[in-house]
Structures are given as structure tokens and as C-alpha cells.
Amino acid sequence: MTDNKKPDHSRRKERSRRAILEATRALVAEEGYDGISIEAIASRAGVGKQTIYRRWPSKDAVVFAAILALGENRDGDDIALPDTGDLRADLRLVLRATVEEFTDPAFDRLMRAVNTAVSDNETLAARYREEFARPLDEAKRARLLSAREAGELSPDADLDLMLETLYAPLFQRWLHRSGPLTAEYADALVDTALRAFGP
């Protein structure tokens, strides 16, 4: 309803915004951050360069917006972790999927672009945490909370620290390319976290 009442130019604006952000993600995934330009994005999205510059001051800004937009239409069900009542099995499934995601070349290029942006700029880091990472972290935390209540974790387990213990080694290994990212590695991370935070 609300959408139908929107004046045409506002719907057109939203369409062009989405086209720009999709083109940006596709190009970063194909070419990597250094290989793309505002011109290439405009051409891929079928808009003029000025349409991009009216909204975003730089390539950094549009790439970052393109990443954040991935989080826009997530709802709770999309990002909830499985809860079969067996924490080890559920975490292995999730960590193995995360490993696979990080070894996908398109995802790899996108995430390296995000990381550089976030590392260099405190404002972007805060937006990334709030708009992108936090909902995911809360979904993970909810699964750990249910496990703690079910007695699968120690009653005083620090769930934020447990999340870091699970995910940070994988993240660092990926960022520094310092070791293989495999299903066995995912399982070893789960086992380590359960030894540290189990009952």
C-alpha cells in the first residue's frame, strides 16, 4: 500500500539505488576492490556517474553501502542457527558452512574489501558492527543461550567470549591466509570452544 502511494520518482530512485548496489557487489566479487571504478559500476547498473556521486562521495562509500545492503532484508528466520538440541552437531554444521563461505572467491573478495574499509575507518567500523555484524552475533548468541539453559554449557560460560573463540581463529586464518580452511578445522574449533565453555 505505502509503496503504491510513493510518487514515481521516489520508486525510480529506490530502483536505481538497488541496481547500483547490486552492480557494485557483482563487480567486487568478479574483479576485487582494486579492479573496479565508479565508471564501471555506473555502466553495469545502467545509470550515469552523477547518479552515484549524488548519493555516495567515493568508491569506498558505495562499496561499503553495497555490503550493508546485504543485511537490509534479512529477517530473524534467515539468520537463526539450527537448534536440534545437540549443540556440538549444530555448531559443526554452522562453522563448516562458514568455512565454505570464506573459501568462495566472490565472497572472499567482497569481505576483503569490507575489512579494509572497516579497519581504516572508525565510523565505518561502528556502522558495520551495528548494521551488519550485530544481528548475526545476536542470532549466534541466542543458540548458545539456549544451550546454556539446557545444561550443554557451563552456567557461567561467557557467551561473547565463546563466540570469539569459535569465530576469530577462522577469521584470522582467512585474513592472513595462514592455514587451510577445512571442515576438519571447523570441527576442531567447535571442539575447542566446547572444552573451554562446556559444563
Added chain:
Amino acid sequence: MTDNKKPDHSRRKERSRRAILEATRALVAEEGYDGISIEAIASRAGVGKQTIYRRWPSKDAVVFAAILALGENRDGDDIALPDTGDLRADLRLVLRATVEEFTDPAFDRLMRAVNTAVSDNETLAARYREEFARPLDEAKRARLLSAREAGELSPDADLDLMLETLYAPLFQRWLHRSGPLTAEYADALVDTALRAFGP
């Protein structure tokens, strides 16, 4: 002896190399990576721009060389971990020192520059691992090995995974500015790793 036999121009070259790398580190620490230029480095080091370009093709390359050079004159004693026979106490000391290092603004800027370089470039990542990170990792690993032999760790403790469990959360928190870096946090990381890998 060998040094005395070096022809003058070779000693001069080495002196100018060191001056350039020191000037680079000082400038990155003061201004951050984005705030510096080859011109500023040349001026600070008292050399011409061409002297820099003859050796390094880009700002990236000279900044990276400046970081690697920090590892050049390290010897085993400099980087060995304390070994008092009490692993928990020794690791707390070391992790607390690491936290302090990461909260120092000059170190912070240098390391963010390194990380961006390493994240974006596989060749630099490999050089960083081999020339800079590996000797430090081996020193840490030696301390864990001695603890495992003394029965302070489980006989089948995976020491590389234990190092990642100790350091990766701190690294990720620092890179993404996602939480406070405090002595209490350092202690919590040590306790987590010892619960996971203890006997």
C-alpha cells in the same frame, strides 16, 4: 670485519635504506597510512624521491618493507616468552603486554597499514608470515611445548590451534574495534585457552 671491507657506496646505500625505513615507520605511526606520501618519506629521511623509487615501486612496498625490517635484527632472546614454570602466569604477562601494544596509537596505525597490505595481496601475506610472524609464532610455540612436556597442557594439545585460540580473538577485537582491550580480557583469553588445552 666484513662490514669494514664493504666499499663506501655500499655502506652509504645501507645507511640510506635504514633511514628511509625508519622515516616511513615514524610517519605511518604519526599520520596513519593514508596521511603519508613518498615525498614526505623522502623529506623525513633526507634523501631524494628517486632514491626511494629505485628500490621500491610504490608507497605500499616501502611501508611493507619498513614493517618487515622490524623483524630483521630480532634474535631469539628478544622474542622468547618468559618461562617461570607457571604457564598461566607467563601467558597472562605476555597477553597483557600484547593488549597494551595494540592500544598504543603508533603501533595501531602501523599494524592497520600492514593488515590492509596483507589482506589485499597474497605475495605480501606470504612474506609477512615467513619473515615477520613465523619467528614470533615459533617463540610462542616453544613456550607451549615446554608446558606440554611439563604436564601443564594435555599431551595431545594442538599447539597451533591453542595459539590461535589465545591470539585471534584479541586480533579480531582490535581490527574491528568490537570490544575493550583490557588486562581482564587478556586474562580471560588465557583462562579460556587453558580450559580448552589443559590436562
